[in-house]
Amino acid sequence: MKERTNDRRITALAFGLVALAGGAATSACSSTGGVASVLSSELPALLSDIRNGVDAAGDVSVGPLATDADGRSTTVLSVRNTTGDQESYAVQVNFKDPTGKILDMVVVTVGDVPAGAGAHATARSTYALKDPGSAAVGLALRH
Numbered sequence: 692m693k694e695r696t697n698d699r700r701i702t703a704l705a706f707g708l709v710a711l712a713g714g715a716a717t718s719a720c721s722s723t724g725g726v727a728s729v730l731s732s733e734l735p736a737l738l739s740d741i742r743n744g745v746d747a748a749g750d751v752s753v754g755p756l757a758t759d760a761d762g763r764s765t766t767v768l769s770v771r772n773t774t775g776d777q778e779s780y781a782v783q784v785n786f787k788d789p790t791g792k793i794l795d796m797v798v799v800t801v802g803d804v805p806a807g808a809g810a811h812a813t814a815r816s817t818y819a820l821k822d823p824g825s826a827a828v829g830l831a832l833r834h
Contacts, residue, residue: 744781744832751782751831753814762819764795766826768812772804774833779803782831784814789824796829 754767764786772778780801785793795816804810814826 744834747780747831747833748828750833751780751828753784753826753828756786756823756826758823759815764816764820764823764826766814768799768801768814768828769809770801770804770812771809772806772833775806777803777805778833780831780833782812782814783829785827785829786816786820786823787825787827788820788822791824794820794823 750771750773752769754769757765759765766784768782768784770780770782782799782801784797784799786795786797788794795818797814797817799812799814801810801812816823
């Protein structure tokens with residue numbers, strides 16, 4: 692069995708950062724990128740805590756950007772497990788404006804994808820983004 696850290700703990704920490712930055716930083720984010728700048732340095736560090744994580748950016752694709760009923764940006768992730776074992780994935784999704792500036796980022800976990808199979812998950816921005824342009828995989832780890 693593979694040695695893993697608790698990926699739920701890492702996801703909770705990532706969402707905790709968003710919550711801490713949340714209300715006060717939401718308005719600052721539109722003018723200064725406050726949340727995005729904090730998260731851009733913190734999320735990769737949190738993801739690096741996943742033991743035996745393998746770069747899996749090539750296994751993940753991002754669908755078109757949509758807006759949900761709450762005004763938050765969403766995108767559907769498609770994950771393809773190219774290995775011979777059941778695997779889990781942690782995916783950092785960057786929501787960008789039309790110029791490519793990161794407005795927000797989230798971590799999505801996709802658990803227990805069977806060998807050779809695919810799975811889908813939805814990434815949702817932490818707040819309603821002003822002028823969203825696209826979503827992209829910032830980092831993806833298979834573990």
